[in-house]
Amino acid sequence: MHFLTVPGLASSGPQHWQTIWEKQYPDRFSRVQQQNWDWPIKEDWVNQLQTQINNLTGPTVLIGHSLGCITIAHWAHQFASEYIKGALLVAPADAEMSKRLNFVVGFTPIPIKPFDFKSVVVASTNDMYATIGRSKGFAANWGSDFINVGRKGHINAVSGLEDWEEGKEILESLSGVKLAE
Template identity: 80%
Template sequence: MHFLTVPGLASSGPQHWQTIWEKQYPQLFSRVQQVNWDWPVKEEWVSQLQKQISELEEPTILIAHSLGCITVAHWAQEHSSELIKGALLVAPADAELSKRLNFVVNFTPIPVWSFPFESIVVASTNDIYASISRSKVFASNWGSEFINIGKKGHINAVSGLEDWQEGKEILGQLGSFERLPQEATK
């Protein structure tokens, strides 16, 4: 099983759990690379995700954060791949309602139909980019399991999650694949 991380705005820095997981398991993880992390344009972000998915050679789970979750939703509306077996969608950013996301281009409206693969939406009760109720709506629309992890902010580096063991356990619930190895390769 392969894991493809789909970061949100500004990518995921060195203290973000996505980056930490990539460093722990370099043989299992790769990251979608966007041309412009700071001025997101839906067509460019979805196109880049599709490009990297089209190059996959093994079954893959998408691990998205924030605006990366919305990118996955748009990708699933426009494309498909038999190799995508599931998605972990963490702290989806509400591009429709968040005034903090008024510079993102064409990410609205957010797709409202079910994904053709298993997925889990993980949300926090005090995320400044999406209310818990909106995150539940995303999960319902996308046919995703919904997990409320309490007060964890935007579930990013600022949240102080570091290796985010709870996230690894949730990832282990997704699909019928082996959990991440306990011993990380350095």
């Protein structure tokens, strides 16, 4: 099983759990690379995700964070791949409620079509970029399981999660793969 991380705005820095996991398991993890991490345009981000998915050669789980989750939702609305077996969607950013709409060109409206693969939305009760209710609504719309992890902010490097063992357990449950093996 391969894992493809899909970071959000500004990508995921060295202290972010996505980056830590990529470094721990370089043979299993790769990252979607965007042309411009600081000025996301939906068509560009979705097309770059599709380009990398087109290059897959085996079963893959997508691991989105923040605007990366919304990128995955737009991708799933437009495309499909036999290789995508699931998606872990952590702290989806509510682009529709963003005060920085000019930073999220084209990401609204957020698709409400159920995904063609298993997925889990993981959200925090004190995320500044989406209320817990909106995150639960995204999960319902996308046909995803929903996990409330309590007060963990935006579930990013600022949250101090480092290796984020709880997230690994959720990913292992979703994928059916033990990362340490």
